[in-house]
Amino acid sequence: MSQHPNVAPPAQPLSPSGRGAATGLAEADGLAALGYRQELRRGVGSFSSFAAGFSFVSILTTVFQLFGLGFGFGGAAFFWTWPVVFAGQMLVALNFAELAARWPVSGAIYQWSTRLAGKVFGWFTGWTMIVGQILTVAVAAVALQAVLPSIWNGFQIVGGSHADATPTSSTGAENAVLLGCVLLVVTTVVTIVSVRVMALVTSAGVVVELIGVSALIALLFFLPKRSATVVLHTTGAASGGSYLFAWLASALMAAYVLVGFDAAGELSEETRAPRRTTPKTIVRAVAVSGLGGGLLILAGLIAAPSLTDGNLASGGLAWVVSQRFGSVLGRLLLCTVAVAVFACTLACQTAGSRMVFSMARENALPFSRTLAKVSPRTGTPITASLVVGVGAVAALVVNIGQTALFTALSSLCIAMLYLAYLGVTGPLLWRRLTGWTALSDGERDEEGHAVFSLGRFGIAVGTIAVLYQAAMVVNLLWPRTAVYDTTGHTWWLRWSGVLFIAGATAVGGLYYAATHRRHRAPSGITVGAVAAAGGAGAPGTVAEAAS
Template sequence: MSRPEFVSRQRPDGDVTTSSADVGYQQELRRGVGGFASFAAGFSFVSILTTVFQLFGLGYGFGGAAFFWTWPLVFAGQLLVALCFAELAARWPISGAIYQWSSRLAGTTAGWFTGWIMIIGQILTVAAAAIAAQAVLPGIWSGFQLVGGPGADPSPGSPTGARNAVLLGCLLLVVTTVVNILGIRQTAAATSFGVTVEIIGVVVLVLVLFFLPERGPQAVLHDTGWSGHGGYAGAFLASSLMAAYVMVGFDSAGELAEETHSPRRTTPRTILRALITSGVGGALLILAGLLAAPSLTDGKLAAGGLSWVLTDRLGGVLGRLLLCCVAVAVFACTLAVQSSGARMMYSMAREGALPFHRHLGKVSARTGTPVVASVVVGAGAAIALLVNVRQSAIFTALSSLCIAMLYLAYLGVTLPLLVTRIRHRRTGGLPGGVDETGRPLFSLGRRGIAVNTLAVLYQTGMTVNLAWPRPEIYDLTGGTWWLRWSAPLFIGLSLAAGAGYFLVRRLHRRIELRHVPHTHVEPPAEARTVTEPA
């Protein structure tokens, strides 16, 4: 494996700029994303209001109050991953970040499969984000319970709740698809507004709940609320799925790098800020909810989650007002995930790596966005919802499956990165360089191998944990074997389908596929003005 290259461009006035041409592309996407919008892309993908509200009951139901401690553990593991991604984002600020980084580190074949898994995982994540509307909207107004009427059970695990979740999710996808195709400025503005509302909502919610405690912080030292039997270790691992579901997608800032101003400087910072802000805010939100819950033992906290805590402790008016903030966060989250997935699809398509690539890799001259890719991601998410319309485990099954796919794709980057570091440990593993301001690129330095190794170990363990065939996650019927094993089966079938397409395409276009993708084309000599690593 050759050592990856890094190049950047220097203007005559001495300032360093970044353009797609520096990494082998013609600039087609429009740069309309600033520092806050870049942060918002990662923060809204994580979206602690959306996912904590959606999945709090799941974590509490599995592990009781002590499930709180899974949050800092998962945060520590994901921070190791984010540090690795920050280094790569500084060196290759390109749309389709996970695919592009993997291709440069492990070769085009490994990169293609990593990108394939990432696209499928992102489409499923869009679907999982969209159905979070069911955890919020009926609590604001019973009229949002369209299936069965206002008197029907809105719980996502009930038949009427599950079907209504699909309906609300599909309606939300229509809105986010329209916003996505309007242009990156509109998308960035909507995401930034959603994140602003979300941050304000988190701060207000945490402060209000902390002022209404029913118990002290020592509650998280016990497994109160856990109704399981036998050892607690298995329950603790299962409850960690909630935190694992939430703290992904911080790499979305990398997906928008080609549309971000000064991406070599901005993107690494926003990746880390998005995760750290989400980690701190989420921990406070979970703790506040546990302390303010009216009861930890009557089963209502596991069934109703934080929505129940809000409406019970704050009353109808204030509780619904805060739920409106959560609804805005759900919209911003769905929008951000769809934007990220569309850029991943576009990035692979412009290299001819996907079916119908001429359409998927096309950027609208009017809006400057990959319109077809945005529509396909939205339609794919809607299909994922519709085929599960009668599955009462749709919330937990979709969430586990999509995050398992994302963790697997992340491994497709961190594992070859570790190999690259070890092979080139004498020179630091990754090339150096400067950002748009002339400062050295973000780097872990000598700590890189240790951080990277721990990140790979964490990701491997969590991927197994996510895909483990737990009937309470994948099969609420308790008797359908293929539902229980749906995660490994779906991952295996996805890889098999990808391998089939890849092999057929290679045989059909034997000579043409011997080309080196654009990601590996050397830039023109005049672009190579910054001192390169030895």
């Protein structure tokens, strides 16, 4: 088979001692050691790398989008789902930071999973991630509906300015698709134009978002209607049934918010000094998002005009802002949320396009040669970006008129991302337990310093992370009518999350079975059986379950 033009001739795996001696490697040389030519342009600095992860998480976008859902299920005490999810995702991020220092390659989730567990397992992990990312782009785009009609009722195009703009109403859901499709056209163009333009726009969006979050938290805390002890009560929770199940359902909001920090890893090939930069920005994105998001939720609960009249569950934080700050200041603050939605959608689409590009250059997707092309003029994978944008539009269009658009797509896309994350943390834990304890021993960053490593805490951190992720996947896919079926009587809608993932996996399986002999494992690694003892931890090797 001829070598793919994007892939450098396979590099021989470096020995641990050789890695330890190799300090201050240039980015291109470091990428060549992993088997790839430098084709994507390195226009992403430290702040832009942080911005990619933070924008994907985007607490303004996601907290505004799903605050009402979380409160509607669990009442004020739903706040406590936030620290639980934050702690679990921080453990996942620490594992990712360690891998980002070792393998700074685009398509991080696919690359890491394949290098840890083999070509077959890695392919299905990458496939799950691509589908999940396309859905995530779609969900991020429809978040505009939670903001724009509150800024100006003229943005409620479907049904007119006096129509119900609530995202769970029929007119609101249809308008959300319209606004989302317009946004996706814009973000697709920006993603294609240049990585520097993308990084600049994302960074500017993050600055606006950080200012907006800080201002909102401060202003809401200065206008309290009740004390912070409100989070010790279930005021506003859905009536009937066990509160535990309602509280678990309310965790959907926190689970949806605190994902996407791996986007910094997706841009590794475009980041300057990625072994030094990316691990820090992954952890920093989760930490800043966790702190800011928790304070924003608490501030919203303290300042809400009422917790019992139903408006907080239906209108969320947009209703609180409009009611508490009046038309001028309230709309100005909501404008910062709209900017955050744009930056979030752009970051999600950029990460998804890099995942498609990374798998395509291994000939692992249909039309791989076209998808893997990098424009010499823009330095971006144009076709891969178009595929993600068109796929997100398709996901919205087929759901037009579905009042469960927000809740169902949100829960489904996050469940798929959690499954893909498990495709990394699970094999990593197994490698640690079977002898690969010195994951980064001897590894050096671009400045010659030891790269980030969990060391002796790796097994404990990995075990808790895997257990948390598995539990959250079950929670997200649980067939709740309030999440997946607002009609309350359509069984296939209620089970649509499980059915969709099963169908997507089956389609991927059929494609893989028909074409797997054409696929390459990621370059720069040795494909073959790993020795049962001792060799399980050898750097540069990967277990191959099937070929």
